[in-house]
Each structure stands twice: as structure tokens, then as C-alpha cells.
Amino acid sequence: MTIDTNNFKDKLLAEKTLVEKELSTVARKNPENPGDFEPVPDTDERPAERDEVADKLESFEENIAITRQLEARLGEINSALDALQSGTYGKCSVCENDIEIERLEANPSATTCKAHMK
Ligand SMILES: [Zn+2]
Numbered sequence: 001m002t003i004d005t006n007n008f009k010d011k012l013l014a015e016k017t018l019v020e021k022e023l024s025t026v027a028r029k030n031p032e033n034p035g036d037f038e039p040v041p042d043t044d045e046r047p048a049e050r051d052e053v054a055d056k057l058e059s060f061e062e063n064i065a066i067t068r069q070l071e072a073r074l075g076e077i078n079s080a081l082d083a084l085q086s087g088t089y090g091k092c093s094v095c096e097n098d099i100e101i102e103r104l105e106a107n108p109s110a111t112t113c114k115a116h117m118k
Contacts, residue, residue, distance in 0.1 A: 003090050003101060009081070011108045016077045023070045026063040039067040073109075080109035092116055 027037035041060045083089040090099050092113035099113045110117070 003098075003104070005084055005089060008089070008104060008108045009084055012077050012080050012084070015108070016074065016081070019070050019074050019077065023067065023074070026070070027067040037067050037071055039064040076109040076111075079111070083111075 023037055027039045030036040030038050039060065040063065041056065080089065083091075090104060091097070092099055092115075093111045094116035095113065097113055099110055103110050103114055103117075112118075
């Protein structure tokens with residue numbers, strides 16, 4: 001199968017930019033470990049009322065959840081980009097057959113064929 005890897009590379013890079021942009025709104029890069037993101041608390045520094053403290057904790061927890069999700073997504077995108085570089089892109093990680101092109105169109109960072117998707 002010949003796949004247009006440049007097309008998928010463009011899609012992956014575009015998604016990576018988007019995910020990194022979203023990450024920057026809820027987290028900051030760990031200076032000691034680039035590639036790792038730390039969720040940031042609400043940056044509003046005003047002295048808070050009791051209710052506001054609870055709200056902030058809640059939004060910090062949301063930030064943590066969103067950060068974990070986006071990090072996982074970024075990891076998938078990065079492994080797909082690695083696979084593109086090493087020439088293993090588009091192979092199912094379970095049966096090593098080619099992943100259906102329409103599956104890659106829908107999700108360029110897919111690592112399994114339709115039969116083996118979770
Ligand atoms: Zn498979």
C-alpha cells in the first residue's frame with residue numbers, strides 16, 4: 001500500500017500545534033523535564049473567599065485532568081511522527097498489517113487496524 005505520508009505528517013503536525021496550544025492554557029512545561037507538563041493552578045492571585053477557594057481547587061483539578069488527557073494525546077501524536085520517520089507508520093501494532101487508509105484519515109495517530117482497535 002502506498003500512503004501519502006506527507007499528508008498525514010501535515011495533519012499530525014497541525015494537531016500537535018493545537019494540542020500544545022491547549023496545553024499551554026492549563027499547564028506549563030516542566031523546566032527540568034521538557035516534554036513533561038505541570039498543570040498550573042488558577043493564576044488569579046487575589047485573596048479568596050471560602051467559596052472561591054473551593055472553585056479554584058475544582059478548576060485546578062480540571063486543569064490536571066485536561067493536562068493528562070492532552071499529554072496522552074501528544075504522546076500518541078509524537079509516536080506517530082516517530083513512526084513516520086522510521087518508516088513504520090501505518091502498520092497495526094498488533095498484527096503488523098497495514099492500517100486502513102480511512103482509519104488513518106479519521107485518526108492519523110492510530111496505531112492499530114480496525115480489527116484491533118480498542
Ligand atoms: Zn491489526
